[in-house]
Amino acid sequence: MKEVTKYIIKNSLKRIFLYRACLSRLKQMGVDKVFSYTLANEAGVTPAQVRKDFSEFGIKGNKKGGYEIDELLSKMEEIFHRSKDHNIVLIGMGNLGQSLSRYSKFVQRNMNIVATFDVDPFKLKMRSEIPVYSMTRLKEIIDRFRVKVAIIAVPEISAQEVADELIRHGIKGIVNFAPVLLKVPSEVVVNNVNLCDELESVIYYVQKILKSEGLKNIELLYKDMKY
Amino acid sequence: MKEVTKYIIKNSLKRIFLYRACLSRLKQMGVDKVFSYTLANEAGVTPAQVRKDFSEFGIKGNKKGGYEIDELLSKMEEIFHRSKDHNIVLIGMGNLGQSLSRYSKFVQRNMNIVATFDVDPFKLKMRSEIPVYSMTRLKEIIDRFRVKVAIIAVPEISAQEVADELIRHGIKGIVNFAPVLLKVPSEVVVNNVNLCDELESVIYYVQKILKSEGLKNIELLYKDMKY
DNA sequence: TATATTTTGTGACTTCTTTCACAACAAATG
DNA sequence: CATTTGTTGTGAAAGAAGTCACAAAATATA
Numbered sequence: 362m363k364e365v366t367k368y369i370i371k372n373s374l375k376r377i378f379l380y381r382a383c384l385s386r387l388k389q390m391g392v393d394k395v396f397s398y399t400l401a402n403e404a405g406v407t408p409a410q411v412r413k414d415f416s417e418f419g420i421k422g423n424k425k426g427g428y429e430i431d432e433l434l435s436k437m438e439e440i441f442h443r444s445k446d447h448n449i450v451l452i453g454m455g456n457l458g459q460s461l462s463r464y465s466k467f468v469q470r471n472m473n474i475v476a477t478f479d480v481d482p483f484k485l486k487m488r489s490e491i492p493v494y495s496m497t498r499l500k501e502i503i504d505r506f507r508v509k510v511a512i513i514a515v516p517e518i519s520a521q522e523v524a525d526e527l528i529r530h531g532i533k534g535i536v537n538f539a540p541v542l543l544k545v546p547s548e549v550v551v552n553n554v555n556l557c558d559e560l561e562s563v564i565y566y567v568q569k570i571l572k573s574e575g576l577k578n579i580e581l582l583y584k585d586m587k588y
Numbered sequence: 589m590k591e592v593t594k595y596i597i598k599n600s601l602k603r604i605f606l607y608r609a610c611l612s613r614l615k616q617m618g619v620d621k622v623f624s625y626t627l628a629n630e631a632g633v634t635p636a637q638v639r640k641d642f643s644e645f646g647i648k649g650n651k652k653g654g655y656e657i658d659e660l661l662s663k664m665e666e667i668f669h670r671s672k673d674h675n676i677v678l679i680g681m682g683n684l685g686q687s688l689s690r691y692s693k694f695v696q697r698n699m700n701i702v703a704t705f706d707v708d709p710f711k712l713k714m715r716s717e718i719p720v721y722s723m724t725r726l727k728e729i730i731d732r733f734r735v736k737v738a739i740i741a742v743p744e745i746s747a748q749e750v751a752d753e754l755i756r757h758g759i760k761g762i763v764n765f766a767p768v769l770l771k772v773p774s775e776v777v778v779n780n781v782n783l784c785d786e787l788e789s790v791i792y793y794v795q796k797i798l799k800s801e802g803l804k805n806i807e808l809l810y811k812d813m814k815y
Numbered sequence: 816t817a818t819a820t821t822t823t824g825t826g827a828c829t830t831c832t833t834t835c836a837c838a839a840c841a842a843a844t845g
Numbered sequence: 846c847a848t849t850t851g852t853t854g855t856g857a858a859a860g861a862a863g864t865c866a867c868a869a870a871a872t873a874t875a
Contacts, residue, residue: 368793368796368797370789370790370793372832373832374789374792375785375789378782378785378788378789379769382767382768382769383769386768396851396852396853397852397853398852403769404769405769406833407833407834408852409833409834409835409836410832410833410834412852412853412854412855413832413833413834413854413855415853415854416853416854416855421853421854422852422853422854423840423841423842423852423853424839424840424841424842424851424852424853424854425840425841425842425843425850425851425852425853426841426842426852426853427852427853428853440792441788441791441792442791442792442795447791449787456687456690456691456692457687457691459687460683460684460686460687461783463683464683464684464783465683466767466783466784467783467784467787470784470788472784472787472788472791509794509798510787510790510791510794512787533794533797533798534790534791534793534794534797535790536786536787536790540609540693541609541613542606542609542610542630542631542632548797548801549797550790550793550794550797551790552786552787552789552790554781554783554786555605556688556691556693556694556781557693557694557696557697557699558602558605559763559779559781560676560694560699560737560739560763560779561605561668561697561699562597562601562602562605562779563597563737563761563762563763563777563778563779564668564669564674564699564737564761565601565667565668565669566595566597566761566777567736567737567760567761567777568669569595570595570760570761570775570776570777571736571760574775598862599862600862623821623822623823624822624823625822633863634863634864634865635822636863636864636865636866637862637863637864639822639823639824639825640824640825640862640863640864642823642824643823643824643825648823648824649822649823649824650822650823650870650871650872651821651822651823651824651869651870651871651872652820652821652822652823652870652871652872652873653821653822653823653871653872654821654822654823655823
């Protein structure tokens with residue numbers, strides 16, 4: 362039996378990020394202690410869910426006393442290795458790539474895009490905070506900055522090729538904005554972000570909502586009618 | 589008992605989008621018929637999953653004959669109301685907003701950002717394919733274009749306020765790029781896209797991978813040793 | 816036309832996720 | 846110091862999602 366550990370981004374992890382964001386906000390508001398139901402309410406989940414998630418990530422509180430926000434936050438920092446900086450490379454300086462290279466929230470969370478790459482020599486001359494290199498210098502930069510994570514923002518046609526090259530040079534994690542399913546070895550984690558799909562999902566549910574509202578109106582109409 | 593239909597974007601829906609992308613690619617390659625296992629292989633899932641998903645969305649094939657790609661695609665178009673155009677508004681023309689307003693893939697899928705909005709009067713003068721309006725004209729535009737879906741790309745501090753206003757003017761679906769949990773009534777669907785979290789999730793798993801690879805190396809070392 | 820072959824569609828089963836419920840514990844109170 | 850109060854942490858129960866397995870159907874073959 363071939364054992365393949367597949368790295369799938371779990372919902373519990375995403376919720377931990379959410380909790381962290383809520384906690385930061387609460388802290389800013391002057392709160393310094395929470396109970397599972399305080400946080401649950403803030404994050405829009407159940408208290409049991411909060412406690413189960415915490416339990417999964419080995420986060421402990423004090424019975425009766427709840428959780429100290431500062432303790433929670435530093436525990437989370439530890440879990441996410443937030444103390445040290447993480448160097449990232451970004452491939453593809455088109456419309457989306459440029460925007461991501463300027464996205465200030467990455468830096469705020471110690472995730473630094475140290476270099477960007479593009480095949481288009483015209484883009485190389487672009488004025489940008491972060492240097493834009495030709496793809497030929499990929500290995501050099503990845504080695505120098507010990508980069509393990511990359512963002513792919515190239516056209517779908519070249520995404521697989523780029524991924525292969527990144528992995529060859531030691532990249533272990535990819536956030537992929539190209540709308541293709543990358544084939545990667547099992548010791549590499551890929552997180553696909555498809556902006557069109559995100560928008561289209563919403564449209565799908567909105568259609569349902571509108572339809573059901575229509576139905577409700579019809580029902581109301583019938584209720585009003587006298588037989 | 590209060591019945592609240594909560595609209596949560598299901599994985600099966602996301603997979604249908606994935607299947608569609610795979611099918612389009614296969615079609616371009618000249619294929620015109622697939623079996624569940626062909627598509628499964630292409631999409632990186634199991635054949636049973638493909639069939640179950642199809643069954644959920646009422647998509648039928650021919651026993652023995654598999655599925656006609658053209659039929660599948662048009663059935664999917666129907667499910668997603670892709671025949672008609674969808675008008676979208678985009679709020680917040682900062683770094684990310686500008687990039688989204690230029691994101692050509694939305695248009696390719698009949699999702700048209702008909703107008704963008706910002707509070708900064710400087711941005712209003714910005715040259716942009718899509719008009720940039722002041723927030724005061726929100727209602728007018730939403731009504732004129734019968735907009736039901738909005739993209740929020742404003743700073744987190746104003747996201748809730750913007751959401752409230754959008755909903756007041758009849759918006760039923762929101763793609764929210766601000767890192768806050770929006771409080772909305774149950775007949776509105778929100779899809780949160782948090783780019784930082786997406787990147788950080790990958791970093792989290794990469795740390796795990798690196799650690800486990802480290803362990804494997806140590807194991808190998810021990811295996812090589814003679815006691 | 817009968818038989819063999821192949822693939823769908825779905826009920827049953829399994830596995831993963833979330834919720835429930837309560838023992839264990841810590842703090843507050845008398 | 847005993848008792849009450851209130852919250853955590855976690856097994857057990859319920860629910861959701863994914864996989865399996867096979868009958869049913871369509872096609873191919875003899």
